[in-house]
Amino acid sequence: xxxxxxxxxxxxxxxxxxxxxxxxxxxxxxxxxxxxxxxxxxxxxxxxxxxxxxxxxxxxxxxxxxxxxxxxxxxxxxxxxxxxxxxxxxxxxxxxxxxxxxxxxxxxxxxxxxxxxxxxxxxxxxxxxxxxxxxxxxxxxxxxxxxxxxxxxxxxxxxxxxxxxxxxxxxxxxxxxxxxxxxxxxxxxxxxxxxxxxxxxxxxxxxxxxxxxxxxxxxxxxxxxxxxxxxxxxxxxxxxxxxxxxxxxxxxxxxxxxxxxxxxxxxxxxxxxxxxxxxxxxxxxxxxxxxxxxxxxxxxxxxxxxxxxxxxxxxxxxxxxxxxxxxxxxxxxxxxxxxxxxxxxxxxxxxxxxxx
Numbered sequence: 001x002x003x004x005x006x007x008x009x010x011x012x013x014x015x016x017x018x019x020x021x022x023x024x025x026x027x028x029x030x031x032x033x034x035x036x037x038x039x040x041x042x043x044x045x046x047x048x049x050x051x052x053x054x055x056x057x058x059x060x061x062x063x064x065x066x067x068x069x070x071x072x073x074x075x076x077x078x079x080x081x082x083x084x085x086x087x088x089x090x091x092x093x094x095x096x097x098x099x100x101x102x103x104x105x106x107x108x109x110x111x112x113x114x115x116x117x118x119x120x121x122x123x124x125x126x127x128x129x130x131x132x133x134x135x136x137x138x139x140x141x142x143x144x145x146x147x148x149x150x151x152x153x154x155x156x157x158x159x160x161x162x163x164x165x166x167x168x169x170x171x172x173x174x175x176x177x178x179x180x181x182x183x184x185x186x187x188x189x190x191x192x193x194x195x196x197x198x199x200x201x202x203x204x205x206x207x208x209x210x211x212x213x214x215x216x217x218x219x220x221x222x223x224x225x226x227x228x229x230x231x232x233x234x235x236x237x238x239x240x241x242x243x244x245x246x247x248x249x250x251x252x253x254x255x256x257x258x259x260x261x262x263x264x265x266x267x268x269x270x271x272x273x274x275x276x277x278x279x280x281x282x283x284x285x286x287x288x289x290x291x292x293x294x295x296x297x298x299x300x301x302x303x304x305x306x307x308x309x310x311x312x313x314x315x316x317x318x319x320x321x322x323x324x325x326x327x328x329x330x331x332x333x334x335x336x337x338x339x340x341x342x343x344x345x346x347x348x349x350x351x352x353x354x355x356x
Contacts, residue, residue, distance in 0.1 A: 023090035024312070025080050025108040025355045029066075030059055034318065035353040037078050037307070038346030041324045045099055047075035048346040049111065052330075058343050060327075066111045071104070073097030078353055080108055081134045083164055093353075094132045094139060101126045103141055103160075105167050115167030117160070125169045126160055133182040135189055136204055139164050142179035142191060150178050155195060161206050173206055183221040185229055186249040192218035192231060199231060201252055210252050214245040219268040222277060224290060230277060232261070232268045240281055242268075244288065258293050262286045269308040273315045273335070280305045285317070299337055303329065309352040316340065320349030 028035075030051045036058075040047030048071055050060045063071040076098045080090025092114070095104040101119040103126060106112060119126050128144035138161055145156035159173040159182075177193035177200075184190075188209075189202040194217055201210040215233035222230045229247040242263040246256040262281035263270075269280035277288045278298065283305060287298040299317075306328070307320025315335035321328040328349035332340045 023080050023082055023088055025090045025093075025353070028108065028355055029110040030062070032355045034311070035078065035355065036320070036330065036345045036349055037075055037351035037353070038328065039075050039306075039348035039350040040073065041347050042074055042099060044347075045072050045074065046347055047071050047073050047097060049075075049078075049095075050345045050349075052343055056341055056343070058345065060346055063106075063111055067113050071095065071097070073100035073102060075350070076129065077131050078351060079132045080353060081132075081139070081164070083137060096129045096132055096141065098129050101129065103129060103132065103139075103162070117162060117167060117169055120169070125172065127158075129160070130180055131182045133184045133189060134164065135184045135187070135206075137164050138162060138170070138206070140182060140189055140202075140206070142175075142182050144178050151195070157193075159191065159202075159206075171206075173202075173208075175200065181218070181220040181231070183223070183229065185223060185227065188249065190221060190229060190231075190247070190249075192221065194219055194234075197233075199247065212247060212252055212254065214247075214254060215243045215257065217242070218245075220270055222270060222272045224272060225275070228255070230272070230290070232263060232270050232279065234268055235263050235265050237265055239265075244277060244279075244290075246290075256290075258288060258290070258295075261288060261295065269305060271308060271310040271317075273310045273312070278308075278310065278317070280308050285319075299333065301331070306348065307350040307352065309354075311354045313354065313356050318352045320345065320351070322348055322350070324348045 034052040036050035038048045049063045077096040082091045093106045103117040105115040130142045141160040144150040155178045157175045157177050157179045161170040178195040179191050180194035181192040191200045197216045199212040203209050217234035218231045233243045235242045241260045244258040263279050271278050279286050283301045285299045288295050303321045305319050306322025317333040319331040327344040330343040330345045
């Protein structure tokens with residue numbers, strides 16, 4: 001099924017503290033557990049949400065059950081947030097679907113829709129959206145823009161600014177790039193321009209204030225226990241290794257780079273727990289100690305890992321299979337590398353959100 005490195009097992013078993021930075025939902029109509037994001041098949045536009053309950057029961061298609069309509073589209077990203085800007089409790093969800101160009105807002109408890117922001121025809125308020133973050137009472141969505149230009153010499157990417165109180169469109173902020181990951185730290189927005197080697201920094205008014213040079217193809221962000229930012233920079237098309245770059249959000253300077261990090265060439269799967277960052281490369285997960293910069297193989301799985309996250313409460317790893325014709329397998333693995341449980345989710349499981 002999978003194997004683990006006992007060297008990594010020893011290292012990870014010595015760690016006790018967890019890393020919780022994003023607000024988490026407390027409980028749902030289905031109790032505590034794990035929200036499973038199923039991307040769906042592009043041709044069928046059948047993205048969905050599942051929920052793994054504390055008793056290990058899996059409830060599929062919960063969005064459709066609560067709203068009497070399918071979520072649909074290609075579900076790219078789901079994030080919890082709240083209007084009080086608490087960094088602990090999320091009472092709303094933002095669901096990014098990038099084939100039907102929508103941001104769907106729901107209650108975090110019962111998953112009922114409270115608002116939808118769509119492309120609005122030719123206005124293209126949302127176009128190939130990728131990720132979501134909040135700053136103050138506003139939400140920000142990274143968009144690739146016109147897909148025919150996104151991978152060319154002159155991409156027309158932008159950031160959608162949203163009023164979170166009314167969930168109304170405010171404006172488009174041009175990036176002239178292909179923006180991917182986005183994160184809020186120290187009252188600033190950091191955006192990964194994935195077709196370049198730069199990170200753009202925006203202030204609380206949504207205005208560009210600085211550009212940080214990192215490595216090529218920056219993709220997603222993490223925050224460590226010292227509130228430092230880490231960005232994963234993807235592997236090139238003829239390589240399987242990228243890099244991790246640390247940014248100090250108080251100086252907006254890079255402080256450390258870890259090279260030869262196993263990753264992917266597109267859409268990185270990374271997570272952080274304690275002092276280690278975990279990175280997916282194909283069917284394997286690698287552990288990167290951010291203090292010693294040691295990179296070790298942690299798990300070798302028997303299917304390619306498409307969805308990956310770590311429960312910040314207990315360090316359990318969740319792996320999702322990228323099956324786009326049948327239900328995807330989901331594996332729950334202890335921090336010691338032992339299989340706890342296997343489940344079946346929806347089509348193309350690509351992410352997890354933990355209810356504590």
